[in-house]
Amino acid sequence: xxxxxxxxxxxxxxxxxxxxxxxxxxxxxxxxxxxxxxxxxxxxxxxxxxxxxxxxxxxxxxxxxxxxxxxxxxxxxxxxxxxxxxxxxxxxxxxxxxxxxxxxxxxxxxxxxxxxxxxxxxxxxxxxxxxxxxxxxxxxxxxxxxxxxxxxxxxxxxxxxxxxxxxxxxxxxxxxxxxxxxxxxxxxxxxxxxxxxxxxxxxxxxxxxxxxxxxxxxxxxxxxxxxxxxxxxxxxxxxxxxxxxxxxxxxxxxxxxxxxxxxxxxxxxxxxxxxxxxxxxxxxxxxxxxxxxxxxxxxxxxxxxxxxxxxxxxxxxxxxxxxxxxxxxxxxxxxxxxxxxxxxxxxxxxxxxxxxxxxxxxxxxxxxxxxxxxxxxxxxxxxxxxxxxxxxxxxxxxxxxxxxxxxxxxxxxxxxxxxxxxxxxxxxxxxxxxxxxxx
Amino acid sequence: xxxxxxxxxxxxxxxxxxxxxxxxxxxxxxxxxxxxxxxxxxxxxxxxxxxxxxxxxxxxxxxxxxxxxxxxxxxxxxxxxxxxxxxxxxxxxxxxxxxxxxxxxxxxxxxxxxxxxxxxxxxxxxxxxxxxxxxxxxxxxxxxxxxxxxxxxxxxxxxxxxxxxxxxxxxxxxxxxxxxxxxxxxxxxxxxxxxxxxxxxxxxxxxxxxxxxxxxxxxxxxxxxxxxx
Numbered sequence: 182x183x184x185x186x187x188x189x190x191x192x193x194x195x196x197x198x199x200x201x202x203x204x205x206x207x208x209x210x211x212x213x214x215x216x217x218x219x220x221x222x223x224x225x226x227x228x229x230x231x232x233x234x235x236x237x238x239x240x241x242x243x244x245x246x247x248x249x250x251x252x253x254x255x256x257x258x259x260x261x262x263x264x265x266x267x268x269x270x271x272x273x274x275x276x277x278x279x280x281x282x283x284x285x286x287x288x289x290x291x292x293x294x295x296x297x298x299x300x301x302x303x304x305x306x307x308x309x310x311x312x313x314x315x316x317x318x319x320x321x322x323x324x325x326x327x328x329x330x331x332x333x334x335x336x337x338x339x340x341x342x343x344x345x346x347x348x349x350x351x352x353x354x355x356x357x358x359x360x361x362x363x364x365x366x367x368x369x370x371x372x373x374x375x376x377x378x379x380x381x382x383x384x385x386x387x388x389x390x391x392x393x394x395x396x397x398x399x400x401x402x403x404x405x406x407x408x409x410x411x412x413x414x415x416x417x418x419x420x421x422x423x424x425x426x427x428x429x430x431x432x433x434x435x436x437x438x439x440x441x442x443x444x445x446x447x448x449x450x451x452x453x454x455x456x457x458x459x460x461x462x463x464x465x466x467x468x469x470x471x472x473x474x475x476x477x478x479x480x481x482x483x484x485x486x487x488x489x490x491x492x493x494x495x496x497x498x499x500x501x502x503x504x505x506x507x508x509x510x511x512x513x514x515x516x517x518x519x520x521x522x523x524x525x526x527x528x529x530x531x532x533x534x535x536x537x538x539x540x541x542x543x544x545x546x547x548x549x550x551x552x553x554x555x556x557x558x559x560x561x562x563x564x565x566x567x568x569x570x571x572x573x574x575x576x577x578x579x580x581x582x583x584x585x586x587x588x589x590x591x592x593x594x595x596x597x598x599x600x601x602x603x604x605x606x607x608x609x610x611x612x613x614x615x616x617x618x619x620x
Numbered sequence: 621x622x623x624x625x626x627x628x629x630x631x632x633x634x635x636x637x638x639x640x641x642x643x644x645x646x647x648x649x650x651x652x653x654x655x656x657x658x659x660x661x662x663x664x665x666x667x668x669x670x671x672x673x674x675x676x677x678x679x680x681x682x683x684x685x686x687x688x689x690x691x692x693x694x695x696x697x698x699x700x701x702x703x704x705x706x707x708x709x710x711x712x713x714x715x716x717x718x719x720x721x722x723x724x725x726x727x728x729x730x731x732x733x734x735x736x737x738x739x740x741x742x743x744x745x746x747x748x749x750x751x752x753x754x755x756x757x758x759x760x761x762x763x764x765x766x767x768x769x770x771x772x773x774x775x776x777x778x779x780x781x782x783x784x785x786x787x788x789x790x791x792x793x794x795x796x797x798x799x800x801x802x803x804x805x806x807x808x809x810x811x812x813x814x815x816x817x818x819x820x821x822x823x824x825x826x827x828x829x830x831x832x833x834x835x836x837x838x839x840x841x842x843x844x845x846x847x848x849x
Binding site for chain 1: 629720722724726788796798801803808836837
């Protein structure tokens with residue numbers, strides 16, 4: 182949930198809770214006041230009646246006969262029957278009818294008490310209609326609550342506008358962060374803001390991005406320089422070893438073999454160095470991507486280069502190039518990527534297996550697929566196959582040897598990233614691996 | 621023939637000098653661009669081995685100068701920068717070949733042979749070893765006048781050994797020569813054996829004696845005395 186919605190929602194919920202509590206509170210408060218007022222009123226009537234009766238005891242009859250005090254009140258005076266303690270006032274709210282011909286009962290407040298006239302006790306019940314009072318109180322209550330409700334809604338709408346405004350820079354920052362895929366690609370700055378926290382956040386992000394960027398760049402540069410600087414000394418090692426080897430007739434086998442191993446290791450190290458150099462140059466975007474590359478043509482060329490191995494391993498090749506496909510990019514790099522993928526397929530294919538290479542797709546997705554019948558991608562490598570220095574141990578053990586630099590597919594990955602191609606590796610059902618490039 | 625080595629790494633410079641001396645060149649050495657300029661200004665060389673990443677500048681500068689004054693000089697660029705632009709630029713400026721470090725000396729030797737022959741227009745580009753005749757430009761090999769039908773890879777192996785005759789050629793240098801340095805070495809070395817087996821079979825079927833000697837655990841050697849036609 183978005184931050185501003187969250188704040189708005191919690192505000193709303195809180196307002197509603199307060200609204201409900203206020204309503205209940207107000208209801209009781211108003212009711213209480215109404216009944217207090219009613220009771221006072223009834224007591225006042227009682228005092229009036231007592232005063233009247235004491236001044237003129239004969240008027241008792243008159244009052245009894247008349248019954249009513251006004252349109253909302255009436256009085257009952259009966260001979261004392263002992264149900265009420267003498268000289269006490271007891272209040273009650275009851276539903277009753279004033280006269281038998283009234284259709285429905287109404288709510289009345291009753292004061293049950295006693296009066297004495299000429300030393301004789303009478304029960305005195307004074308009734309007053311509640312409805313009229315309640316109408317007034319309900320009107321007050323409802324209008325107050327309606328006002329409150331309107332206030333809450335208005336506040337919600339206003340808050341929405343205000344939050345949107347206040348949080349805009351924050352959302353800008355968040356949106357920008359979302360679009361960053363590679364910190365080295367990102368050269369925008371997070372803007373200054375008049376909100377302290379957002380300003381702090383943006384400044385911190387700017388600093389961090391700069392740090393990340395520069396350390397990334399340092400790292401890439403370092404790899405590039407280191408790989409480059411390694412090549413000359415490796416050259417020397419290689420040539421010195423070769424020199425020893427060229428005097429093969431004067432040396433014993435052990436020495437020759439050691440010299441050969443020195444040479445092979447130097448060569449392997451220099452390949453590694455070259456591969457790293459190539460990857461970091463790709464990652465540093467030191468290649469122009471302005472050529473039109475014919476994928477089928479490149480693939481044919483790769484197959485020709487690897488033809489020796491395909492023939493000697495007796496691999497049958499199935500090619501399905503259903504279309505001419507030309508993509509914009511760097512010929513050398515795309516060649517390199519396809520070379521690595523096909524070489525892997527050839528390397529991991531058993532004798533006499535077949536490799537299927539397809540190039541097809543609809544109008545939108547052009548896919549290049551290489552499917553082999555090798556042992557497939559080991560479980561442990563799933564998801565990290567394209568990372569640097571990841572090698573399928575299972576695979577290499579099966580073949581009984583170490584294979585390559587472990588940089589081949591990582592090179593494929595960086596080339597694809599540079600070109601914006603998709604890449605995917607998965608196991609085929611049964612056996613074998615399938616590597617897909619999507620242009 | 622006169623050769624100049626321009627390489628800032630002293631050990632490598634020394635090594636190259638030695639190799640060229642073995643090939644009967646008289647050799648001068650320079651470790652900086654300036655030294656190179658001075659030497660080139662004073663003398664005409666037949667062959668220049670030129671490193672591009674020199675401490676005081678880009679070797680391409682020297683290449684420009686050489687090509688300006690001496691059109692005949694063969695220039696082979698040696699560089700640790702495996703950059704295609706450099707290679708293209710070098711070739712555009714008139715260099716005759718390009719080798720990425722680290723390279724096998726055998727490869728350098730083969731390249732030097734090839735460019736010198738091309739440069740000096742040796743039309744009969746054939747080498748005769750005993751009765752074995754190998755054309756350096758076309759895939760033609762014959763023994764005692766009888767043509768031998770070789771695959772491209774077998775021809776490449778034989779030509780490489782012939783150009784580096786009497787030298788031990790390691791299998792890794794051979795693999796690199798045939799398939800380039802992109803190929804996975806551990807993977808490709810096995811294939812050298814099978815190609816070599818086929819090549820030897822074809823040679824012996826043509827009646828040739830064992831020309832190719834196996835240097836155990838290391839590589840191969842073709843021992844012979846060249847008689848050029």
